[in-house]
Amino acid sequence: MAEFTLHDLQCFDAVVRTGGFQPAAAMLHRSHPAVFAAVAKLERQLDLILLDRSGYRVRPTEAGLSFHRRARQLLRELEDLRIHAAQLSMGEESDIHVVIGDLCPRPQALGMLGRFFAQYPGTRLHLHFEAVGGPWERLFDDEADLILHWIDKGDPRVEWVDLCKVPFIPVVAPGFLPEGTRQPITPDRMHALTQCVMRDTARHSPQRDYFMIEGAPQCMVADQGMKKEIILQGLGWGHMPRFLIEEELRDGRLQSIAGRHLPGRIDELVVARRCDRPHGPIANRLWDHIQQEAPALRRALEPRKTAR
Numbered sequence: 001m002a003e004f005t006l007h008d009l010q011c012f013d014a015v016v017r018t019g020g021f022q023p024a025a026a027m028l029h030r031s032h033p034a035v036f037a038a039v040a041k042l043e044r045q046l047d048l049i050l051l052d053r054s055g056y057r058v059r060p061t062e063a064g065l066s067f068h069r070r071a072r073q074l075l076r077e078l079e080d081l082r083i084h085a086a087q088l089s090m091g092e093e094s095d096i097h098v099v100i101g102d103l104c105p106r107p108q109a110l111g112m113l114g115r116f117f118a119q120y121p122g123t124r125l126h127l128h129f130e131a132v133g134g135p136w137e138r139l140f141d142d143e144a145d146l147i148l149h150w151i152d153k154g155d156p157r158v159e160w161v162d163l164c165k166v167p168f169i170p171v172v173a174p175g176f177l178p179e180g181t182r183q184p185i186t187p188d189r190m191h192a193l194t195q196c197v198m199r200d201t202a203r204h205s206p207q208r209d210y211f212m213i214e215g216a217p218q219c220m221v222a223d224q225g226m227k228k229e230i231i232l233q234g235l236g237w238g239h240m241p242r243f244l245i246e247e248e249l250r251d252g253r254l255q256s257i258a259g260r261h262l263p264g265r266i267d268e269l270v271v272a273r274r275c276d277r278p279h280g281p282i283a284n285r286l287w288d289h290i291q292q293e294a295p296a297l298r299r300a301l302e303p304r305k306t307a308r
Helices: 006-017 021-028 034-047 064-089 106-117 135-142 224-233 241-251 281-300
Strands: 096-099 124-129 145-148 158-172 196-197 218-221 238-241 263-273
Touching: 006 021, 006 064, 021 034, 021 263, 034 238, 064 135, 096 135, 096 238, 096 281, 106 124, 106 281, 124 263, 135 145, 135 263, 158 241, 158 281, 196 224, 196 238, 224 241, 238 241, 263 281
Parallel strands: 096 124, 096 145, 196 218
Antiparallel strands: 145 263, 158 238, 158 263
């Protein structure tokens, strides 16, 4: 059996993943004839029919599926090796960019970062504060080394460390609801009341709406601190992360209106970074530092038993 090349495997993988030679060529930035020739050569070298070309879309044969599974393992290991080599070639970074999202507890997160960067005075920390889809967008625009926010855990481009769960609770100030408002509270009964919502800082991604009641009057804010103050002053209602309002719930300055119609939600706060990009030595040490501190952060944010 003749030796096949990495290029042959990459072309075969691209054809299977895209379903055709033309889209595979576009994905690899190769010509259509070059991709077709590489796959045909691979089949001759292996003495196997890897692709069924009889239909509109090219499909792998049974042998092709089996071979592709093993080939993907090899290609992933090769990509990991490439990233590792890039990391080894990097010197210590002079700048690290971290994005803190709107559901992140800032005192604990900033303390965690402060303890780390005190050890590396030669690396400048650039902090960015974004809301809703903003952190995610920054990460994929290559404007952040890591983010502290929620993520789509199904995205293969990211890796993450779980930090804690963040319950969001719909709350009002005493006297905000009209007298005689019946229980349970429904979205229809809140429709005429001003809802305080976070402004999505994403610049070019589709805007995300969470908890919003369509057609209700809205008060848009840039951060959770302003949102909390507006709700406390009876100027609106909204969903707040529980760690920011536990004291107010205990002493009665805020009241939960959570129920089966307004159940709130639990988000997962993580630290996330791209796994398809190389990271320098300082970024890797920061990643390890956050993993070590994650249990303490989780304990610090556990809800107190008296909270309501």
